[in-house]
Amino acid sequence: MAARIDLTLDCADAQLIAAFWRTALGYVDEPPPAPFATRAEWLAQFDLPEGDSEDDGAWLCDPDGIGPRLSILRVPEPKTVKNRLHIDVRVPGHGGPDERWARIRAESERLVRAGGSVLTQFDGHHVTMADPEGNEFCVAAAAP
Incomplete structure (x- = not known):
């Protein structure tokens, strides 16, 4: 197990x-x-x-x-370096590459409104983001 x-x-x-x-x-x-x-x-x-x-x-x-x-x-210490482990937020749904990318973009925009920020965008694949304190995570499509 x-x-x-x-x-x-x-x-x-x-x-x-x-x-x-x-x-x-x-x-x-x-x-x-x-x-x-x-x-x-x-x-x-x-x-x-x-x-x-x-x-x-x-x-x-x-x-x-x-x-x-x-x-x-x-914790009392501030974040000082890039995470060595991060969360991938997987956006559900099916469809072609353009549809998956549209869902990824929509989700990253929703998370910006919630307080996150976009760090890097890898067009057509994923968006690297940070939560309000700078912890990095990615937004990507769920596996087909």
Whole structure:
């Protein structure tokens, strides 16, 4: 059996980055683990450093349970270099190259409106983007 993975994004503002990735992926807030009713209850069991709060993290999940969980955690260090691992947002749908490219462009434009930015465009293939804190990701067509 294959191992399941979670992805973790370090950031300065967990709530800002969580809002962007909810929009980008269609993910929802993951409920706290049982038996806890809230994230605050769950976090209260840990000896968190003074000044840390519930808003310093966000946990997102695919509502269909297919994609990996996304943990978003505030860290004190700023992002300094290009990601060594990145997310590919795959746009669904069928059709010829022009139709796929139109869907990729439309999705990248939607994500710009959500706070992302376009870094590089590889015409007909994919768009390299960044979330509001500069974490790189790509927008491409889903495999046929």
